[in-house]
Amino acid sequence: MKDKISTNREGQVESMRSYYAFQAKIYDATRWTFLYGRNTVLKHIPFPADASIKILEVGCGTGVNLRKLGQMFPNAELYGLDVSGDMLTQAEKNLSDYEDRLTLLEEPYEKGNKYNGEFDVILFSYALTMINPQWQELLDQAPHDLTEQGVVVVVDFHKANVETYRKFMRSNHVRLDGQLVPYLIDNFDTKYCKIKPGLVGVWDYMMFVGKKK
Template sequence: MTTQTAPGTAPQKALERYYQFHSRIYDATRWSFLFGREEVLRRVARVAVRPRRILEVGCGTGRNLVSLRRRFPHAHITGVDLSEQMLAIAAGKVRDAQITLLRRPYSAPVHEAEEPFDLVLFSYALSMFNPGWEQALDAAHQDLAEGGCVAVADFSHSRFGWFRRWMGVNHVRMEAHLWPRLAERFVPLVDERLAAYAGMWHYGLFIGRKLA
């Protein structure tokens, strides 16, 4: 099921325009540089004991939704994304009554009157929320049940200015800014930075638990 909520800010609309084209090539190209997506889910499966309600923020084409369903077959899963085109692709992959797709920005919690989530996943989403990543972390904290986990795989940093500028053209901020804030808001269970392509850039994995 897909519920549409109109996106708002200029940066959000710019991201929507970006994915009007990139949605067509996303699955065919992103495997070559979005590292750690499966690894963070493997590690989540070890620490998040049978989550009943899962939220993925920036679910895109639904790749992770399929993997989450395989790992947690009895969970209700919600995917949130801004891009109508990306969600259309996801809807074709996840024909499942226990998966809900929402089109909206993630600037506020989504659970509202329903039960909070046991797991919130950000997979290469937070580094593209500029501005908005701190709001998204605040929303995730509110969306999580006490004892629930946030899981993040994302770009971290690069020592090459030209590469950081190029990633900025693609709406990605690479200043290692996510990890200190994550460690402040959640109790770290996994907090690692790993090199890609002999150190051209680094990506990070984070899993943290909400205690209060």
């Protein structure tokens, strides 16, 4: 199994575009079987259902979470960023009901002053373990783009308990090294944090909601 974890930003973005050119077609039919915790973590977002909030999902993929968030928060403005145009094409179809309050952008999330305290929620769902090596940089950027009461929400793989699975996931661009949870706890004020076993304990997944410190 060839290790496909990227070591630079340009390589990371290019490898995602080519990986998801095909995967976008089968994504919605397959990923619900192993991307656990997505619906659960959204229930821990600490805003009332009628709040007029702005939500950004980094690596929104086919829009599964934005669709759910659109139902949970009917007054929310929804933003999705992704580097894969193929995933965003699927997202446009899945989110056609939300056209009037939806912005989808084909670009990476990066360090800088583009958003400046604009979002109440920034969600990373099964994206950070694929954003190598720059995942910490993205988490460091999030507080700058959150409102004072804003929260970062993360759901992702935690770590592999079986070495062959860790290698298999690395050949699919995913890092399972358990680094997300300690980094989040150190850098955000924890409101919700759980690590749970995935399929028969082969891997663990994590869920986190935190306010900026």
